[in-house]
Amino acid sequence: xxxxxxxxxxxxxxxxxxxxxxxxxxxxxxxxxxxxxxxxxxxxxxxxxxxxxxxxxxxxxxxxxxxxxxxxxxxxxxxxxxxxxxxxxxxxxxxxxxxxxxxxxxxxxxxxxxxxxxxxxxxxxxxxxxxxxxxxxxxxxxxxxxxxxxxxxxxxxxxxxxxxxxxxxxxxxxxxxxxxxxxxxxxxxxxxxxxxxxxxxxxxxxxxxxxxxxxxxxxxxxxxxxxxxxxxxxxxxxxxxxxxxxxxxxxxxxxxxxxxxxxxxxxxxxxxxxxxxxxxxxxxxxxxxxxxxxxxxxxxxxxxxxxxxxxxxxxxxxxxxxxxxxxxxxxxxxxxxxxxxxxxxxxxxxxxxxxxxxxxxxxxxxxxxxxxxxxxxxxxxxxxxxxxxxxxxxxxxxxxxxxxxxxxxxxxxxxxxxxxxxxxxxxxxxxxxxxxxxxxxxxxxxxxxxxxxxxxxxxxxxxxxxxxxxxxxxxx
Numbered sequence: 001x002x003x004x005x006x007x008x009x010x011x012x013x014x015x016x017x018x019x020x021x022x023x024x025x026x027x028x029x030x031x032x033x034x035x036x037x038x039x040x041x042x043x044x045x046x047x048x049x050x051x052x053x054x055x056x057x058x059x060x061x062x063x064x065x066x067x068x069x070x071x072x073x074x075x076x077x078x079x080x081x082x083x084x085x086x087x088x089x090x091x092x093x094x095x096x097x098x099x100x101x102x103x104x105x106x107x108x109x110x111x112x113x114x115x116x117x118x119x120x121x122x123x124x125x126x127x128x129x130x131x132x133x134x135x136x137x138x139x140x141x142x143x144x145x146x147x148x149x150x151x152x153x154x155x156x157x158x159x160x161x162x163x164x165x166x167x168x169x170x171x172x173x174x175x176x177x178x179x180x181x182x183x184x185x186x187x188x189x190x191x192x193x194x195x196x197x198x199x200x201x202x203x204x205x206x207x208x209x210x211x212x213x214x215x216x217x218x219x220x221x222x223x224x225x226x227x228x229x230x231x232x233x234x235x236x237x238x239x240x241x242x243x244x245x246x247x248x249x250x251x252x253x254x255x256x257x258x259x260x261x262x263x264x265x266x267x268x269x270x271x272x273x274x275x276x277x278x279x280x281x282x283x284x285x286x287x288x289x290x291x292x293x294x295x296x297x298x299x300x301x302x303x304x305x306x307x308x309x310x311x312x313x314x315x316x317x318x319x320x321x322x323x324x325x326x327x328x329x330x331x332x333x334x335x336x337x338x339x340x341x342x343x344x345x346x347x348x349x350x351x352x353x354x355x356x357x358x359x360x361x362x363x364x365x366x367x368x369x370x371x372x373x374x375x376x377x378x379x380x381x382x383x384x385x386x387x388x389x390x391x392x393x394x395x396x397x398x399x400x401x402x403x404x405x406x407x408x409x410x411x412x413x414x415x416x417x418x419x420x421x422x423x424x425x426x427x428x429x430x431x432x433x434x435x436x437x438x439x440x441x442x443x444x445x446x447x448x449x450x451x452x453x454x455x456x457x458x459x460x461x462x463x464x465x466x467x468x469x470x471x472x473x474x475x476x
Contacts, residue, residue: 045088046080070102077109080117089113091137093123093130103132107253110136124148135258163191211255219244223264234261265452273449274299278310283456287313290450298444305438305446309418309431313453318418321451322432323365326416334412335363362409365420376405418451 080086113119121134122141125148134140142148166173166188173188183197222244228234235245252259267290269275277288287310293299320326342357349356362368380401384394413420419432426434439446 044086045090046086047090047092070105074105074109077106077113081109081112084116086117088118088120091119091121091133093121093133094125103136107136111250111253114138125151127151131258135252140258159187159193161187161191161193163189208255211251212257212259215248215251215255215259219261220264224266229266231261231263234264265450267450267452269299272296272299274302274306275450276303276306276310278307278314280314285314285456286454287311288450288452289313289448292447292449294445298439298442298446301442301444302438302446305435308425309435309448312421312424312431313418313451315424316421317453318421318451319416320418321448322417322419323410323413326364326366326412328366331364331366331412334416335367338363338411358408360409360411363412365406365410365413368406368409373402377402380405418448 080089110119118139119137120139120141121137122143123130123134124143124145126134126142131152142150163173173185175185175189177183180196183194183200186194186197218239222228222237222239223234226237228237235243237244239247248259248261265288267275267288269290270292272293272295273290274293275288275290277286279286289306289310291299291302291306293302323331339359342359346356346359362372377398380398381394384397389397407414410420414422414430419430419435421431423429423431423434429437435446435448
């Protein structure tokens with residue numbers, strides 16, 4: 001009896017121990033079984049952290065981990081398409097390592113999601129690959145940290161090759177490739193990139209670049225054929241059966257660059273007109289200038305001058321053709337800023353014992369009325385009389401003095417206007433004077449009627465928003 005009782009107690013204790021051990025195991029198994037199921041009750045925002053995305057075959061079936069397979073991600077995204085409770089999807093792209101194949105697979109799903117949900121991408125570091133993921137979103141935020149940065153290298157590929165290093169360590173790597181263009185693992189067995197891999201990469205990059213070229217070409221033809229004159233008109237126009245802004249979004253996802261048509265110009269040379277342009281060697285600056293002439297002969301002779309003026313504008317960055325295009329209030333503000341700039345520099349020049357700036361009376365030709373110029377001429381004549389200069393030589397002295405007076409008092413024009421700047425190929429003459437001289441040589445008239453300068457990145461603004469506050473408001 002005693003033996004039976006002891007045996008029974010042992011069995012009971014064993015059962016209790018087994019139950020105690022089994023409960024957490026069952027709990028863990030339950031978590032594993034339902035790890036792709038998330039309760040979204042009352043939640044309006046979903047955050048996807050993609051830095052733990054791996055290939056499906058790398059998922060361990062026996063280990064407990066947070067790794068998300070690509071297949072599981074696709075299923076989760078598909079489930080959100082028709083989930084009306086979810087209003088916002090946030091993509092955390094830091095340390096994302098997605099291939100173009102991955103991006104293409106999720107792009108179509110995100111196109112569905114963006115119909116009725118706001119998609120936001122956040123991160124601290126953006127390179128060309130993580131940025132391609134970010135382009136799937138409606139908004140992109142860079143968090144304000146010391147580590148935040150943009151690192152775009154363009155269409156390039158770099159890979160280290162270890163054959164020589166490994167050989168020095170006495171290690172030989174053998175790779176088996178079955179079929180053409182099978183290059184996986186060659187960085188360990190080769191000392192440089194194989195021709196097969198180089199050919200494949202060149203084809204991929206050239207295709208991406210050609211997609212961009214085709215987009216620009218087709219957009220330009222679309223603008224010209226439809227007679228489009230504004231950005232709003234362009235975005236609402238129909239191209240390939242859809243609105244242009246929707247067409248552009250689809251192209252952005254394909255090309256992998258966030259593109260915005262910010263401005264465009266259509267320039268036509270009318271009768272006796274001439275249009276010429278210049279593209280700087282770095283491909284970042286382009287200028288187009290159109291001139292109206294009095295005859296076909298003058299227009300033909302002015303072509304070289306117009307091209308040279310384009311080169312001048314590429315370097316000197318004028319904003320408008322002449323002072324007549326500047327707003328009077330803008331001129332007054334710029335003039336006050338100019339005088340303040342000179343006065344501040346003069347304080348430093350006094351300390352250093354250097355010659356001081358002459359503070360101008362005026363800032364632009366807009367200030368120099370006929371009355372003011374006539375008054376200045378009389379003042380110069382009075383000065384010549386005091387110097388006992390014979391009147392017969394005044395006509396040789398006065399033009400230079402008047403030009404100097406105008407130059408001293410039109411410094412806003414020299415900074416901002418094409419005609420008011422001193423010509424880079426002859427800095428003793430303004431562009432306006434050079435044009436007048438060339439027209440005189442040709443026996444005709446030349447008038448600059450259109451000037452356009454494009455520069456890559458111009459007009460981009462750094463927009464600062466408090467994303468944390470926005471998220472907090474959503475949660476609250």
